[in-house]
Amino acid sequence: MRASFRLCALAFACAFITACTTTMLNRGTYQADTQYQARNADSRVRFLVMHYTEIDEARSLAVLTGDEVSAHYVVPDAPRIQNGEPVVYQLVPEDKRAWHAGQSFWQGATELNASSIGIENVNLGPIDTPSGRMWQPYPPAQIDALIKLSRDIVERYRIPPTRVVGHSDIAPQRKIDPGPLFPWHALYEAGIGAWPDDADVARHLAGRDAKAPADVRALQEKLKRYGYDVATDGVLDEKTRRVFSAFQMHFRPFDYAGNADAESDAIAAALLDKYFP
Known part of the structure; x- marks a missing residue:
């Protein structure tokens, strides 16, 4: 009985030492104990x-x-x-x-x-x-x-x-x-990234010609809400054109001239409906 107790005690001690050892990181001039892990943390990757x-x-x-x-x-x-x-x-x-x-x-x-x-x-x-x-x-x-x-x-x-x-x-x-x-x-x-639904694009286009001019400020505001760094001053200057062109290359790659047109506005609206309702 006493021998069995000694074996159990020895096993417990070994397990305790092993657990402590595996949580310790030797960093040369100090030891870091990692046995306590915070729950309030996340990845840097966003x-x-x-x-x-x-x-x-x-x-x-x-x-x-x-x-x-x-x-x-x-x-x-x-x-x-x-x-x-x-x-x-x-x-x-x-x-x-x-x-x-x-x-x-x-x-x-x-x-x-x-x-x-x-x-x-x-x-x-x-x-x-x-x-x-x-x-x-x-x-x-x-x-x-x-x-x-x-x-x-x-x-x-x-x-x-x-x-x-x-x-x-x-x-x-x-x-x-x-x-x-x-x-x-x-x-x-394949389940990676965003894309508008065709039916929503058609609904927002509402029968307009795809190339018809759209309100510059309204498109700026939609793209800003989606994520782009863009002014919302209603001015179609070169900076705004470059933002519009980047958006079009992503979601309408056959025409990325940077114009404010009805189809771009409809695509932006459909994306907001889907991902930022």
Whole structure:
């Protein structure tokens, strides 16, 4: 009986020591005890930001592992396959800040480097030719890899649809990536990001010609409510045009001239109905 008691006591002591040891982190000059964990905490990740690199894969990796800019992930235009799945590059741990967004704004947040994950897609972007500006498409294999990566991120961090954005959305005065050929609708169909319902767009269009002029101030106010950094003064100046163009590249990529037209106004209204009722 006494031997059994001693064995139980020894087992308890070992378990106690093991539990204490596993909660202790040795940081060289001090020990950190992690046995008490606060409930009032959350992730730094609130946004997912899409980019294109404008250069090929090798140069993209060289630049993004250099001293000036970085991103959490790079999705090749032709991902290699390993064990039946596409391979993407992770350059920065998700819990660390990458330098991909620069001066930025979305839904009241500024400097999104601190609160976002950045994905760079290998894509040459706009190419000026004698016949006009051309855009490089995103190949199906790249889109498949991007969807798998993005879905994993938005599910793990519970990123709302309206917080999956392009660089041009959060910095429209400086940036135009990921461009009008970026597969926003394909991502939406895979459960990633926002998209308006066609029926709601038609309802708000209310029989108007899609190209008919719309009230500039009203469209500014809708886009500001959705998340954009835009004035609400009713003036269609170059800054406002760039915001309108960024919105159109995202949600109406066949026409992103930056005009205030009825279709853009209807799309914005449908998005607000769906995501900010």
